[in-house]
Amino acid sequence: MTSAREDILDRVRTALGRDRISSDTRTKLDRRLSDPPSYERPGLGEDRVHLFATRLTAVRGGFRKTDSGHVMESIADCLDRHGLERAIIAAPALEHLSWPADWNVSFGASRGDDRVSVTPCFAAVAETGSVVLLSGPDSPTSLNFLPEYHIVLVRAEQLLDHVEDVWEKLRSTGAPARTVNFITGPSKTADIEQTIQYGAHGPRSLDVVYISTLQECL
Amino acid sequence: MSDHAKPPRVGLFVTCLVDLFRPNIGFASIKLLEQAGCEVDVPAQQTCCGQPAFNSGDYDATRRIAKQVIEVFEKYDYAVGPSGSCMATMRAHYRDLFEDDPPWLERVDRFGERVYELLSFLTDVMGVARVDAGFAATATYHDSCSGLRELGVKQQPRRLLESVSGFRLQEMDDSEVCCGFGGTFCVKYPEISARMVTDKIAAIEASGADTLIGGDLGCLMNMGGRLSRLGKPVKVYHTAEILADMAGGPAIGEVDAE
Amino acid sequence: MPTAASHLFKQRVPAALADRDLKAAMDKAQDGFIGKREQAVSQYPGFEALRELGREIKDHTLAHLDFYLDRYERQVQRNGGHVHWARNSNEARTIILDLCKRANARNVTKGKSMVSEEIGLNGALEESGIAVHETDLGEYIIQLAGETPSHIIAPALHKTKAQVSDLFHAKHQRYGFHQRLTEAPALVNEARQVLRRRYLDAEVGITGANFLIAENGSNMIVTNEGNGDLTRTMAKVHIVTAGIEKLVPTLEDATVLLRLLTRSATGQEFSAYTTLSNGPRREEDPDGPDEYHVVLVDNVRTEMLGNEFRSMLRCIRCGACMNHCPVYGAVGGHVYGWVYPGPMGSVLTPLNVGLEEAGDLPNACTLNGRCQSVCPVNIPLPDLLRRLRRRQHETGLDSRYSRAALRLWTALAARPALYRRAMQWGAVAMKRLAGRRGRLRRFPLAGGWTRSRDMPAPAGSTFQTLYTLYKEGRRR
Numbered sequence: 001m002t003s004a005r006e007d008i009l010d011r012v013r014t015a016l017g018r019d020r021i022s023s024d025t026r027t028k029l030d031r032r033l034s035d036p037p038s039y040e041r042p043g044l045g046e047d048r049v050h051l052f053a054t055r056l057t058a059v060r061g062g063f064r065k066t067d068s069g070h071v072m073e074s075i076a077d078c079l080d081r082h083g084l085e086r087a088i089i090a091a092p093a094l095e096h097l098s099w100p101a102d103w104n105v106s107f108g109a110s111r112g113d114d115r116v117s118v119t120p121c122f123a124a125v126a127e128t129g130s131v132v133l134l135s136g137p138d139s140p141t142s143l144n145f146l147p148e149y150h151i152v153l154v155r156a157e158q159l160l161d162h163v164e165d166v167w168e169k170l171r172s173t174g175a176p177a178r179t180v181n182f183i184t185g186p187s188k189t190a191d192i193e194q195t196i197q198y199g200a201h202g203p204r205s206l207d208v209v210y211i212s213t214l215q216e217c218l
Numbered sequence: 219m220s221d222h223a224k225p226p227r228v229g230l231f232v233t234c235l236v237d238l239f240r241p242n243i244g245f246a247s248i249k250l251l252e253q254a255g256c257e258v259d260v261p262a263q264q265t266c267c268g269q270p271a272f273n274s275g276d277y278d279a280t281r282r283i284a285k286q287v288i289e290v291f292e293k294y295d296y297a298v299g300p301s302g303s304c305m306a307t308m309r310a311h312y313r314d315l316f317e318d319d320p321p322w323l324e325r326v327d328r329f330g331e332r333v334y335e336l337l338s339f340l341t342d343v344m345g346v347a348r349v350d351a352g353f354a355a356t357a358t359y360h361d362s363c364s365g366l367r368e369l370g371v372k373q374q375p376r377r378l379l380e381s382v383s384g385f386r387l388q389e390m391d392d393s394e395v396c397c398g399f400g401g402t403f404c405v406k407y408p409e410i411s412a413r414m415v416t417d418k419i420a421a422i423e424a425s426g427a428d429t430l431i432g433g434d435l436g437c438l439m440n441m442g443g444r445l446s447r448l449g450k451p452v453k454v455y456h457t458a459e460i461l462a463d464m465a466g467g468p469a470i471g472e473v474d475a476e
Numbered sequence: 477m478p479t480a481a482s483h484l485f486k487q488r489v490p491a492a493l494a495d496r497d498l499k500a501a502m503d504k505a506q507d508g509f510i511g512k513r514e515q516a517v518s519q520y521p522g523f524e525a526l527r528e529l530g531r532e533i534k535d536h537t538l539a540h541l542d543f544y545l546d547r548y549e550r551q552v553q554r555n556g557g558h559v560h561w562a563r564n565s566n567e568a569r570t571i572i573l574d575l576c577k578r579a580n581a582r583n584v585t586k587g588k589s590m591v592s593e594e595i596g597l598n599g600a601l602e603e604s605g606i607a608v609h610e611t612d613l614g615e616y617i618i619q620l621a622g623e624t625p626s627h628i629i630a631p632a633l634h635k636t637k638a639q640v641s642d643l644f645h646a647k648h649q650r651y652g653f654h655q656r657l658t659e660a661p662a663l664v665n666e667a668r669q670v671l672r673r674r675y676l677d678a679e680v681g682i683t684g685a686n687f688l689i690a691e692n693g694s695n696m697i698v699t700n701e702g703n704g705d706l707t708r709t710m711a712k713v714h715i716v717t718a719g720i721e722k723l724v725p726t727l728e729d730a731t732v733l734l735r736l737l738t739r740s741a742t743g744q745e746f747s748a749y750t751t752l753s754n755g756p757r758r759e760e761d762p763d764g765p766d767e768y769h770v771v772l773v774d775n776v777r778t779e780m781l782g783n784e785f786r787s788m789l790r791c792i793r794c795g796a797c798m799n800h801c802p803v804y805g806a807v808g809g810h811v812y813g814w815v816y817p818g819p820m821g822s823v824l825t826p827l828n829v830g831l832e833e834a835g836d837l838p839n840a841c842t843l844n845g846r847c848q849s850v851c852p853v854n855i856p857l858p859d860l861l862r863r864l865r866r867r868q869h870e871t872g873l874d875s876r877y878s879r880a881a882l883r884l885w886t887a888l889a890a891r892p893a894l895y896r897r898a899m900q901w902g903a904v905a906m907k908r909l910a911g912r913r914g915r916l917r918r919f920p921l922a923g924g925w926t927r928s929r930d931m932p933a934p935a936g937s938t939f940q941t942l943y944t945l946y947k948e949g950r951r952r
Contacts, residue, residue, distance in 0.1 A: 011782075015781035016542070025540070036725070039529060043521070129745075136758070142763045145706050163734070178753070178755055180694075183749060187702040188700050191631075194505050199665070201611065202749070239903075241935055265890075273843060274865060279882070282886070396842045404925060405922060405925055410803055413806040414806060415928070442930075442932055443932060444928065
């Protein structure tokens with residue numbers, strides 16, 4: 001008996017009216033995979049940071065611009081806006097930051113009952129207002145979904161123009177992470193009478209703290 | 219008018235519905251085409267475009283009818299008719315029938331590019347920009363689906379209607395949504411069709427228009443028949459009747475005054 | 477495969493039309509979807525060119541599907557995942573059931589997956605004593621109600637807030653929620669609390685796929701709730717179910733389709749969550765599934781690839797066709813009687829369950845073409861429906877009445893002289909029947925028409941008769 005795999009592939013070839021793909025075609029298709037087509041990308045037409053902030057806030061994401069000397073103030077600002085205590089679960093990648101001594105900060109994956117998470121990101125996308133996070137020991141995926149409030153730190157050089165720029169950056173990192181999350185605003189649903197409600201399953205709010213380069217500050 | 223030395227010879231495709239229910243639209247079409255400088259002939263050998271058979275999946279019967287239509291009409295410079303639906307069948311769909319018959323396919327393609335819906339022909343081919351007609355009404359226009367989506371009929375009738383004196387166009391919401399006619403659909407699924415036409419009537423009424431205009435008699439009979447059943451005073455005319463200044467008689471479905 | 481009730485279409489239409497809640501829900505939903513899409517499309521210059529590109533990408537992939545499937549499989553394996561192949565629903569269910577049993581699963585969470593509906597997965601798992609928890613709020617609502625989705629991206633579209641309120645009040649008592657909630661935020665919040673426990677309890681999480689990417693073996697899912705991410709992150713085993721047509725070559729190709737998908741579906745520029753899954757937890761990962769499986773389902777797809785319905789495999793399941801369909805808007809999704817409703821469903825259902833069962837679906841359509849005009853990959857849906865009618869006609873499955881009527885009409889149409897006489901006779905007869913009213917309130921053989929409409933009466937002479945007189949007059 002042939003395996004389902006062989007059977008399906010055979011049926012595909014029969015349906016396409018041909019035998020296995022010729023080596024010429026294979027070479028062409030291999031090339032298409034290793035050197036992906038560059039399609040026209042949507043025009044962005046304005047300042048990248050401004051566009052990112054506009055797109056993000058349009059989907060109810062929070063945006064704060066700061067510099068590397070004032071990250072904690074910005075995080076505190078986010079917490080205050082939501083009326084939250086200084087109790088945070090943060091990605092291990094952020095352990096090196098100078099967290100205020102009187103904050104209750106732990107590092108690691110979420111257990112499910114954390115209120116606030118703070119994570120770094122791999123990239124951000126101006127076209128869509130998204131932050132992009134990779135899973136890994138430094139940035140557990142559960143932090144992106146289980147806590148009720150999610151704060152993401154974006155460094156200026158991480159902000160890219162288009163979704164495609166993320167793919168290029170990803171390819172340059174080598175072996176793919178288990179999960180790549182594009183997050184664009186808080187969790188939401190319109191499943192009850194097509195009216196948008198926030199905080200369906202994931203975080204009720206998403207705040208981005210954008211850390212400018214020194215140059216941008218000047 | 220185009221700069222042909224000889225006027226273009228147009229074979230008018232009357233359509234079954236116009237032939238049976240509303241000859242006035244046929245005469246209005248002749249008048250408009252002649253005003254535009256065409257030499258119009260109405261071949262007596264014409265019958266149906268074959269759409270009922272085609273949409274019922276009977277490709278063999280449609281092919282026979284299509285051949286007959288082509289044989290009758292290909293001798294003219296253009297085949298023109300006052301219906302987006304019939305003309306789309308001839309222009310856009312006949313070729314589906316002859317996929318396996320290259321000689322006929324070529325013939326169909328040569329024919330197809332000379333097939334036009336009336337309003338599209340008058341404006342896009344003959345360059346007519348205005349008409350000499352008067353009709354006092356606040357009217358709304360229904361975009362029949364085949365004309366709109368298969369032949370791109372949208373602005374052409376509106377542009378010409380604007381030049382009718384006393385005429386005011388008042389767009390309704392969802393003018394591009396199907397009225398529920400759909401050929402045999404309206405008798406096969408009468409309840410769904412009734413819901414669709416009822417929604418359409420609500421949009422017509424909400425527009426505040428006293429007159430409904432459209433380019434396909436099937437849709438107009440559907441909407442007119444529903445308006446009349448509901449006792450609504452909105453009058454229904456085909457675009458060609460208004461543009462040809464031939465909308466003096468009773469509207470579609472209206473009581474004859476005589 | 478779930479049992480089809482498509483043969484009941486005609487029978488179920490009147491009740492659907494009489495349902496006021498359904499009418500209110502459908503009107504609201506369609507207005508919302510149509511308006512949001514229109515706005516998103518108008519803000520994207522070159523959307524038409526993007527549609528064309530999307531079509532090309534899908535056609536290219538389908539034309540080389542064996543190559544891309546093979547490459548995808550190898551990349552998944554390289555990432556530490558497993559690929560399973562299922563020729564049909566039965567095989568797909570068996571594979572998934574085995575995986576669940578091996579994981580000693582008692583609780584399974586599910587992200588939204590239409591393929592899982594197509595293969596009748598929930599029923600099979602439940603029969604084996606495994607509790608299935610739908611996590612997409614819409615899917616959760618209809619699961620509680622014991623119903624099936626009425627829309628492919630908004631499964632509970634047909635439900636009003638009051639109905640959801642009743643449902644939660646009845647079904648959430650056992651979790652200690654006794655208060656009746658009436659407002660949407662509170663209802664969403666209660667479901668959040670109930671389902672949060674499910675994510676943490678489940679041994680297996682099952683999701684669908686929006687795109688399978690051959691280049692690197694990624695599975696891309698788009699959601700707004702985040703339920704798909706919790707489903708695949710928290711369980712020990714993550715299973716992806718996907719039709720083989722979900723393949724795309726590269727991330728760049730997926731991006732084009734993604735830009736089309738979100739705008740066409742909900743009018744969004746981007747969904748809240750767009751996620752790539754690349755296999756199981758890496759050695760150093762603090763969370764994520766231990767196992768990652770992809771079940772590739774054929775189920776009629778290879779058959780469609782080889783016949784005149786190949787273009788249907790371009791479908792990216794956005795729902796725009798049904799959002800813009802006036803028939804779907806009138807009757808809702810349930811009367812279609814199987815998994816997929818609306819125009820795309822009227823093509824897919826007969827191909828899956830047969831024309832004997834679903835013969836009404838391709839006919840219950842006015843061929844108005846609005847579906848195709850908004851389809852992100854330009855599937856010629858009206859043409860495909862007509863081709864199904866052709867199959868029906870050629871296999872003698874159309875009704876005897878319509879066959880006879882059609883034969884009479886085409887016989888007339890083929891004989892111009894007879895046709896002219898018959899039309900003239902008809903014009904006279906109908907005018908007489910109408911009398912002085914100018915319209916017919918009843919007409920033989922057209923009861924469907926005259927039940928809700930008058931039939932305008934003919935003028936009494938056909939155009940051809942009058943034209944002959946007119947020409948003679950001109951000659952004189």
